[in-house]
Amino acid sequence: xxxxxxxxxxxxxFDFTNGFHDTGxxxxxxxATGALKPKTAVLLAGILNLVxxxxxxxxxxxxxxxxxxxxxxxxxxxxxGIDASMGLTIIFSGLIGGILWNLLTWLxxxxxxxxxxxxxxLIGAGIxxxxxxxxxxxGVLSKVIIPAFASPFIAGLIAAAGxxxxxxxxxxxxxxxxxxxxxxxxxxxxSLVALAHGTGDAxxxxxxxxxxxxxTGHLTGDVKKDGLPFWIIFSCALAIGLGTYIGGWxxxxxxxxxxxxxxxxxxxxxxxxxxxxxxxxxxxxxxxSTTQVATGSILGSxxxxxxxxxxxxxxxxxxxxxxxxxxxxxxxxALSYWLSYGLKSVTDSQLVGDGVIFLxxxxxxxxxxxxxxQQKVDSTNVNADWDDSTNSVVPAEERKAKEAKPTASV
Amino acid sequence: xxxxEAILKVLVIGLILGAGLxxxxxxxxxxxxxxxxxxxxxxxxxxxxxxxxxxxxxxxxVAAVVVIAILYITKTTIIHHFGFNPVPFIP
Numbered sequence: 001x002x003x004x005x006x007x008x009x010x011x012x013x014f015d016f017t018n019g020f021h022d023t024g025x026x027x028x029x030x031x032a033t034g035a036l037k038p039k040t041a042v043l044l045a046g047i048l049n050l051v052x053x054x055x056x057x058x059x060x061x062x063x064x065x066x067x068x069x070x071x072x073x074x075x076x077x078x079x080x081g082i083d084a085s086m087g088l089t090i091i092f093s094g095l096i097g098g099i100l101w102n103l104l105t106w107l108x109x110x111x112x113x114x115x116x117x118x119x120x121x122l123i124g125a126g127i128x129x130x131x132x133x134x135x136x137x138x139g140v141l142s143k144v145i146i147p148a149f150a151s152p153f154i155a156g157l158i159a160a161a162g163x164x165x166x167x168x169x170x171x172x173x174x175x176x177x178x179x180x181x182x183x184x185x186x187x188x189x190x191s192l193v194a195l196a197h198g199t200g201d202a203x204x205x206x207x208x209x210x211x212x213x214x215x216t217g218h219l220t221g222d223v224k225k226d227g228l229p230f231w232i233i234f235s236c237a238l239a240i241g242l243g244t245y246i247g248g249w250x251x252x253x254x255x256x257x258x259x260x261x262x263x264x265x266x267x268x269x270x271x272x273x274x275x276x277x278x279x280x281x282x283x284x285x286x287x288x289s290t291t292q293v294a295t296g297s298i299l300g301s302x303x304x305x306x307x308x309x310x311x312x313x314x315x316x317x318x319x320x321x322x323x324x325x326x327x328x329x330x331x332x333x334a335l336s337y338w339l340s341y342g343l344k345s346v347t348d349s350q351l352v353g354d355g356v357i358f359l360x361x362x363x364x365x366x367x368x369x370x371x372x373x374q375q376k377v378d379s380t381n382v383n384a385d386w387d388d389s390t391n392s393v394v395p396a397e398e399r400k401a402k403e404a405k406p407t408a409s410v
Numbered sequence: 411x412x413x414x415e416a417i418l419k420v421l422v423i424g425l426i427l428g429a430g431l432x433x434x435x436x437x438x439x440x441x442x443x444x445x446x447x448x449x450x451x452x453x454x455x456x457x458x459x460x461x462x463x464x465x466x467x468x469x470x471x472v473a474a475v476v477v478i479a480i481l482y483i484t485k486t487t488i489i490h491h492f493g494f495n496p497v498p499f500i501p
Contacts, residue, residue: 157424
């Protein structure tokens with residue numbers, strides 16, 4: 001029971017990291033152009049994510065069945081041969097993989113996919129527990145990997161087209177009017193992305209919690225038909241809303257300032273493209289990473305505007321992080337599982353096994369948070385000039401101010 | 411549907427709505443700006459109410475599409491809670 005509570009807390013923690021990691025997808029462009037003040041933007045995004053999470057009634061069982069073979073895909077019940085203890089540890093380890101990768105990329109200000117972090121963690125834990133057959137490889141390929149490669153390009157193409165059209169059509173409008181008009185447009189499209197994010201991403205955590213409850217027998221019956229208990233939906237919605245509000249400033253800064261120096265027509269076109277791609281692909285049954293779509297759109301808007309500057313070095317660093325996300329999170333997930341399993345075998349106590357990996361999670365998370373606070377990026381310096389010499393997410397002034405007290409730089 | 415089909419579908423809808431809607435919005439902005447008179451930098455140009463109204467109309471059109479899109483996404487939820495399909499004209 002304690003483990004279940006720890007697990008649910010960890011799942012909500014993942015949801016929280018998902019929130020602040022993805023705030024930038026909707027709001028970075030609006031913050032960078034001044035269409036919205038930083039704190040207003042994250043408040044708006046937080047509320048919309050909260051609302052969005054309630055709006056989707058589709059049961060999230062499919063999230064975990066897409067990558068793992070531990071559930072019956074029709075009812076959501078655990079397959080025979082997997083006991084509750086193993087199931088819980090798999091989920092726990094998967095979440096740990098996801099959270100730690102999310103925090104690491106956040107520390108470096110790299111926009112990376114929370115979805116892939118979670119999937120990676122689960123895949124790693126699944127392989128550690130059940131071997132390669134524990135993973136739904138066709139599902140992983142068609143629902144995670146292929147969309148992952150395709151979506152940034154699709155989003156980029158659409159945003160480039162949109163940006164080019166928008167600049168061409170308004171070429172004779174006075175610059176001031178154009179900026180103002182598109183700022184309003186930005187607020188609308190950014191809100192759409194935040195809403196879309198809420199409807200899609202909170203589902204992941206709901207699916208994981210549902211799986212955990214099915215595993216321990218607390219949730220019976222046909223989850224697909226009856227839907228999820230309200231408290232699961234509510235707590236996940238709240239977690240993602242709060243996470244979004246906290247703001248992930250480091251990621252926002254990279255998206256809004258680090259990739260492209262953005263003007264409001266570009267921001268408008270980028271968010272419009274993101275919103276449409278996210279929504280139409282979930283309608284087509286392809287779950288996408290909102291981060292990869294948003295980043296693709298922002299890059300596309302940079303390409304689409306004649307004379308715009310794109311920092312390909314930053315983009316390249318990000319692409320590497322994306323390729324590494326699944327394997328890295330998988331590795332952490334697998335390691336967590338093995339550690340827990342090892343401790344469980346030695347001490348014959350699941351509490352010790354899962355408890356220790358939980359403590360390690362808390363310790364590492366605390367450490368990364370502390371490191372971030374050493375060279376802080378928040379609402380006051382999120383729009384500071386980008387440091388082109390190091391391409392670090394930390395603004396040059398902040399870095400110099402902390403130079404007196406040497407901590408290894410991020 | 412195969413993933414190639416799904417990707418193509420997203421691309422086409424994406425181009426139409428994701429690039430098309432911003433373009434329509436931009437046209438609306440041009441009309442509204444021309445209709446408001448002056449060019450924002452202080453030059454004196456007579457306002458054109460008809461053009462301004464056209465601009466506003468186009469903005470309203472874009473807003474309507476956005477609202478319909480939201481209703482479409484939340485279609486299942488609305489049907490679940492309220493029992494009717496808010497966008498019966500979309501397949």
